Amino acid sequence: MQSITELFNMYLQCSVLAESSADIKKRAAGYFLKLFGDMSPDLITFCHTEDFKNFLAKGRSNQSANIYLQNFKPFFTWMMKRGYIKTNPFSELKMFAIGTELTEKFNADELERILKVADTRWKVIVLLGLSSMRRAEILNLTVRDIDFDRAFIYIRGKKDSDTTWPWQIKNHNQAIVPLIKAVEQPLIELIEDLGKQPYVVVVPEYYQRLMDRKAAGTLNFRLRNCPWGNFTRDFYCLLDRASVPRKRFHALRATFATKLDEKKFSLREIQKLMRHSSSQVTARYIRHEQQELIARSGETLNEILCY
Numbered sequence: 001m002q003s004i005t006e007l008f009n010m011y012l013q014c015s016v017l018a019e020s021s022a023d024i025k026k027r028a029a030g031y032f033l034k035l036f037g038d039m040s041p042d043l044i045t046f047c048h049t050e051d052f053k054n055f056l057a058k059g060r061s062n063q064s065a066n067i068y069l070q071n072f073k074p075f076f077t078w079m080m081k082r083g084y085i086k087t088n089p090f091s092e093l094k095m096f097a098i099g100t101e102l103t104e105k106f107n108a109d110e111l112e113r114i115l116k117v118a119d120t121r122w123k124v125i126v127l128l129g130l131s132s133m134r135r136a137e138i139l140n141l142t143v144r145d146i147d148f149d150r151a152f153i154y155i156r157g158k159k160d161s162d163t164t165w166p167w168q169i170k171n172h173n174q175a176i177v178p179l180i181k182a183v184e185q186p187l188i189e190l191i192e193d194l195g196k197q198p199y200v201v202v203v204p205e206y207y208q209r210l211m212d213r214k215a216a217g218t219l220n221f222r223l224r225n226c227p228w229g230n231f232t233r234d235f236y237c238l239l240d241r242a243s244v245p246r247k248r249f250h251a252l253r254a255t256f257a258t259k260l261d262e263k264k265f266s267l268r269e270i271q272k273l274m275r276h277s278s279s280q281v282t283a284r285y286i287r288h289e290q291q292e293l294i295a296r297s298g299e300t301l302n303e304i305l306c307y
Contacts, residue, residue, distance in 0.1 A: 001040040002084070004033060011078050019168050021071070023221045028072035031056065041076075041085050049093045062096035069095060103285050104251040105258050106244070113242040120186045122238055125201055127183040128153070129252030132274055136225045140167045142198040143191055151179040163198050165214055165224045175275050202227050257285035 002010075008029050012022060035055050036048060052072075056065035073090040080088045106114070111130070115123055128138045137155050142164065145154045155175040158167040169175075179187075190200055197207050210227055213219040228234070236246050253274070260270045271282040 001042055003038045004029070004041055005038050007041060007079060007084060008075060011075050015078075018170070019221045020170065020225065023225075024067065025071045025075070028068040029075070031068065032072065041079055044076075044085075044089050046089050046092060049089050053093060053096075057096065063098050066095045066098065069093070103254045103258075104247040105255040106247065106251055110242070110244045111255075113244055114238065117241045118238060120189050121201055121203070123186045124183055124190055126238075126252065127180065127186070129249060130256055131177050131180055131183070132253055132256045133177055134170065134253065135231065135249050136167075137169070138201060139199070139227050139231075140225075141200045143194065143200060144198070146179065146187065146191075146200070148179065148184065153177045153179050163196065163211075165210070165219055165227075167224050170275075173275060199227065254285045257282065261286040 012025070015022075017025070032052055035052060036044075053065065053069060056068050069090075073093075076085065076088045076090045079085045111126075114126055118126060125138055128141070129135070131153070133141075133153070133155065140158060141153070142158070145156065146152075147154065153176070155169060155177065157169050157174070158164045160166045187200065194200070194204070197204055199207060202210075206227065206229060210219060210223060213223065232249070235249050239246050257270055257274055260273065265273070267279050267282060267286070270286065271279045274282055274285070276282045
């Protein structure tokens with residue numbers, strides 16, 4: 001019987017996966033191998049999967065643990081279909097229960113304070129985030145993706161070249177987002193100082209280091225997907241300087257969706273603008289009705305108790 005590693009490598013070769021999907025599957029497999037070693041897959045039982053589930057939950061949120069489990073399970077389905085194992089030990093494993101969480105977003109005052117303390121580069125990054133762009137899309141934005149005449153920004157993949165590294169868009173879907181007026185001048189200022197570097201917001205010194213790694217063949221997916229270094233740490237530092245509570249960068253996209261909802265855009269329209277594959281995903285961003293209902297109930301209780 002072949003080992004987990006041998007079969008997993010075969011599984012990746014036989015599957016058509018986006019780089020982001022392949023990367024998280026590799027990480028999940030790495031955690032499994034770290035816990036159990038490179039054992040024969042026909043020896044893996046339900047007890048192994050339960051132990052793996054609990055291992056993933058240590059130091060992570062239940063949601064993060066579920067992502068690893070959901071990305072590793074298809075490997076066992078693949079092995080069973082091809083006769084490498086007789087039963088799927090993951091088939092009865094239940095995911096962690098995830099409660100409904102209120103979506104983080106920024107209010108107008110917080111955004112004003114952030115933009116006030118941000119330098120030109122961070123102003124561009126924040127404003128593009130508010131335009132619905134994801135972190136990886138912003139960091140892989142090049143000069144040729146910006147159409148100042150038509151006020152569009154094109155989100156598209158990059159090929160391997162003398163000045164760029166290969167990068168795929170999430171879900172492989174090219175898209176267009178609006179170029180808002182507030183970001184035009186900061187963008188122009190950044191572009192004027194780029195020289196031959198095509199990437200708009202990547203720090204020039206870091207870009208050169210990444211190109212050196214590319215030449216050496218050590219530029220992996222994670223570095224190409226987030227060509228910044230410790231982006232989250234630096235974003236939190238920006239929020240700290242602005243005296244704004246720490247929230248994920250993704251909260252800027254949630255703010256975009258919420259504002260569209262407040263302006264009576266339909267769920268279908270917001271889904272298209274957010275570039276979600278499912279309206280259920282979009283709905284998570286615009287559940288402010290529950291918050292409004294709670295606020296109204298609080299006002300009613302205050303009226304009752306004020307006697």
